[in-house]
Amino acid sequence: xxRFDPYENNGGTCVAIAGTDxxxxxxxxxxxxGYSILTRDHSKIxxxxxxxxxxxxxxxxxxKALQKNLSAKELVYEHNHNKKMSCPAxxxxxxxxxxxxxxxxxxxxxxxxxxxxxGKGCVFTYDAVGSYERTGYSAQGTGxxxxxxxxxxxxxxxxxxxxxxxxxxxxxxxxxxxDLVKDVFASATERDIYTGDKVEIVVINRSGSHRExxxxxxx
Amino acid sequence: MAWQQxxxxxxxxxxxxxxxxxxxxxxxxxxxxxxxxxxxLKYKDGVIMACxxxxxxxxxxRYKSVERIKAVGKHSLIGASGEFSDFQEILRYLDExxxxxxMWDDGNSLGPKEVHSYLTRVMYNRRNKFDPLWNSLVLxxxxxxxxGEEKYLGxxxxxxxxxxxxxxxxxxxxxxxxxxxxxxxxxxxxFEEAVKLVEKCxxxxxxxxxxxxxxxxxxxxxTEGATIYPxxxxxxxxxxxxxxxxxxxxxxxx
Numbered sequence: 165x166x167r168f169d170p171y172e173n174n175g176g177t178c179v180a181i182a183g184t185d186x187x188x189x190x191x192x193x194x195x196x197x198g199y200s201i202l203t204r205d206h207s208k209i210x211x212x213x214x215x216x217x218x219x220x221x222x223x224x225x226x227x228k229a230l231q232k233n234l235s236a237k238e239l240v241y242e243h244n245h246n247k248k249m250s251c252p253a254x255x256x257x258x259x260x261x262x263x264x265x266x267x268x269x270x271x272x273x274x275x276x277x278x279x280x281x282x283g284k285g286c287v288f289t290y291d292a293v294g295s296y297e298r299t300g301y302s303a304q305g306t307g308x309x310x311x312x313x314x315x316x317x318x319x320x321x322x323x324x325x326x327x328x329x330x331x332x333x334x335x336x337x338x339x340x341x342x343d344l345v346k347d348v349f350a351s352a353t354e355r356d357i358y359t360g361d362k363v364e365i366v367v368i369n370r371s372g373s374h375r376e377x378x379x380x381x382x383x
Numbered sequence: 384m385a386w387q388q389x390x391x392x393x394x395x396x397x398x399x400x401x402x403x404x405x406x407x408x409x410x411x412x413x414x415x416x417x418x419x420x421x422x423x424l425k426y427k428d429g430v431i432m433a434c435x436x437x438x439x440x441x442x443x444x445r446y447k448s449v450e451r452i453k454a455v456g457k458h459s460l461i462g463a464s465g466e467f468s469d470f471q472e473i474l475r476y477l478d479e480x481x482x483x484x485x486m487w488d489d490g491n492s493l494g495p496k497e498v499h500s501y502l503t504r505v506m507y508n509r510r511n512k513f514d515p516l517w518n519s520l521v522l523x524x525x526x527x528x529x530x531g532e533e534k535y536l537g538x539x540x541x542x543x544x545x546x547x548x549x550x551x552x553x554x555x556x557x558x559x560x561x562x563x564x565x566x567x568x569x570x571x572x573x574f575e576e577a578v579k580l581v582e583k584c585x586x587x588x589x590x591x592x593x594x595x596x597x598x599x600x601x602x603x604x605x606t607e608g609a610t611i612y613p614x615x616x617x618x619x620x621x622x623x624x625x626x627x628x629x630x631x632x633x634x635x636x637x
Contacts, residue, residue: 167412202544203546223542225544228503229507
């Protein structure tokens with residue numbers, strides 16, 4: 165029969181886009197295993213702090229454990245510092261938490277989005293073992309390879325080689341960014357079997373966070 | 384990419400993660416005595432759960448009267464497929480859990496959501512130690528919550544993947560029963576309608592799952608408590624012309 169495999173890929177895609185005073189974080193709600201769909205209505209998004217939202221895809225057991233772990237650490241931070249964790253602080257914590265299990269990783273592909281301490285949109289993108297980078301936008305998961313080229317084209321990311329460094333945060337309006345997210349999800353759903361059913365879109369801005377769900381193709 | 388793992392859910396393919404075993408210790412490699420599918424769905428008064436009463440030892444049908452659905456506390460039912468001895472171990476853990484909860488004597492009792500959460504953590508932690516409980520568990524129940532009587536139905540598998548749904552099936556049921564349930568389930572079915580739908584799924588599994596047997600138990604959980612009905616069989620139809628004389632029309636001995 166062969167040895168037991170502690171991982172499985174439950175599929176799905178996560179995206180985040182940072183704007184001048186908002187951040188859009190979105191993920192589909194399909195949970196798959198192999199060629200089966202387990203459920204069409206499973207959230208991959210965790211609200212870790214009021215201006216900080218994490219979307220993760222990969223192995224759902226690890227994703228849920230990771231999100232629970234971070235939530236608990238955030239609560240301890242609140243008790244110790246008498247304030248909620250900022251997005252950049254959570255970004256570092258997530259990186260450290262992932263690297264802690266460097267030799268038995270959380271099979272989770274993360275995108276962290278929110279507002280930084282200046283109220284500007286920020287997006288942090290990760291690999292499974294914690295290496296991370298602050299960017300203007302990112303996609304992770306099974307449909308990421310289908311989405312990133314479209315995002316690169318539409319959001320016109322400045323070259324990282326430019327000096328002085330240019331801001332990657334998009335000048336697009338909040339509604340334009342949300343429309344772009346809907347478009348990339350519709351596109352990825354066409355060709356990625358693990359992406360579809362519904363997309364949950366969370367927008368974080370000065371007044372708090374707002375959530376909407378859009379139907380996607382169910383095949 | 385370094386961490387591309389096989390996408391399929393069989394958990395039996397070669398693992399790329401090296402796990403050092405101490406001398407004289409062993410870890411679960413594969414299951415021995417296994418139960419097949421469990422199916423469950425929410426209906427008007429609560430949750431209905433059903434499975435067959437067989438337990439196989441590889442390809443041998445070793446045990447024919449095994450109860451794979453049990454009541455947990457006052458509000459829940461648990462059904463298990465996979466390694467039967469691991470299910471018995473889980474029932475022992477749940478006994479300890481419900482006993483210590485009862486001993487608080489604070490008028491509170493564990494609902495299905497809490498039991499599901501507990502089981503998820505147990506399964507995930509065992510997976511982390513490379514010593515899994517080789518089961519897929521179905522947890523259903525009804526408990527009064529802030530919005531009135533709340534029905535709950537969820538599943539957790541051997542590596543800790545878990546979710547909630549209106550209808551659940553494990554093992555072969557995922558492939559054969561879920562399509563039927565997705566097409567025909569609706570909100571607030573009566574008990575009779577729910578049983579009919581469950582029997583339709585059980586029949587398909589009986590015909591097409593090699594490890595299923597024609598002896599089933601249906602259980603339900605409502606606000607009045609858990610009821611596990613005595614085992615019974617379904618009528619099957621084998622009167623097809625092609626089965627009458629199977630070798631008719633066969634050319635030669637090869």
